[in-house]
Amino acid sequence: MNRVSYIGPKRRFFQWLLAIVWIGIPFIRSDGRSLVQFDLPNLAFYFGGALFRIEEMHLFWLLVLATLFLFLFLTMALGRIWCGWACPQTAFTDLAEGFARLIGMRVGNHGIKGNLYQQGALHLLYLLIALLAGFSFVWYFVPPDEFFGRLAAASPGFWPLGTGLLLAAVVLVDLVFLRRLFCREFCPYGRFQTVIADSATLTIRALPGELERCLDCAACLRACPMGIDIRDGFQIECINCARCIDACRRVMARQGQKGIIAYTFGTGGRGWRVLLNQRLMLIGLLFLILAAGLAYNVSHRTPVSLKLQRAPALPARLLDDGWSLTFFTVHLRNLSEMPLPLRIVAAEIGGKELLLKGPDNLTLRGDGKKSFRLGVVAGNPPPGAKGEIIFTVYAGTRKITESRAYITHVEEE
Ligand code: SF4
Ligand code: SF4
Structure with missing residues (x-):
């Protein structure tokens, strides 16, 4: 029997990689500054040792527009892949749920159940995640060495401390009360998806004509953090996390069969070629023009x-x-x-x-x-x-x- 390939480890690797990159960037020094640093009092921005000032605002807007079109392109092509693979909200929740399972708690769609000690440990983790999330943002404005230096001198400053604590409080409330509920009910990006997803977008579905092999074991439903039964067809709440794919592969492997659920571009079975449509090509082209404009302007900037x-x-x-x-x-x-x-x-x-x-x-x-x-x-x-x-x-x-x-x-x- 062929070895079954699971998507979960790749997704977790990607989430950890992103988290390490996000937290690590302010610690990397370039020409005496953080690799990426915002200097609000002087209205300046440092990237890789290069200084960009407010006078070069056009570069900032070009960057924002290029990022927007790239995000639009990726969303139209890959659907809610951001939600399942890259969003910090998902990464925090996955981490908390993984820890809860590790200490013997029951994780379900209606909450995480456990005794008082387990709840205490879980809430301590929530607090640590919230503080790290809040202050890792602050480190992009006040570099970590300066921040910890000020902290050691008991004068961290009102804005750095206040901003970090405020953000940490928002993340903490989210982790304690919302978690996946936020993705399902409140996330604006999820709502945005209903407008831009089209017949070519990457989604997760039961493969056409394969559902008759379904064992009705409900492993895919139990694995889904959003409480979706993907056998009923694509649903906008799906965050493309692929847990149902892995669950089904695991069950079907015991039968010597391949899984029933998979990532698919569109519904016609034409694979990635459905992406070669005018709408997506136009958005991709606009991104390339903006990216080229940005590269040109950065390489020709004057001191x-x-x-x-x-x-x-x-x-x-x-x-x-x-x-x-x-x-x-x-x-x-x-x-x-x-x-x-x-x-x-x-x-x-x-x-x-x-x-x-x-x-x-x-x-x-x-x-x-x-x-x-x-x-x-x-x-x-x-x-x-x-x-x-x-x-x-x-x-x-x-x-x-x-x-x-x-x-x-x-x-x-
Ligand atoms: S249906 Fe599958 S991919 Fe979608 S959220 Fe549920 S487990 Fe993740
Ligand atoms: S895990 Fe696969 S076999 Fe089991 S119910 Fe879901 S689709 Fe059917």
């Missing part, structure tokens, strides 16, 4: 932001040689953490370098910003016309960024 405004208090004037002198307020910000010696050059489009009056050579300290007036001497445009000037910022010979500005005709006094 300096440059903004230009006409200086309102200093009107442009005509010089003796007929050229005009126009003043701009220049706002420069060093988005990196390294000091940068900078040089500003202005030129007409396709023209030669223009004379600047003001500080066109300066050094900006890491994370520093400066605003100053800069006058540019350029040819006086004809009445009613505008002259376009390009301001370029260099660090040494490396072009960092550029910005366009306009000058207007100046009347003779």
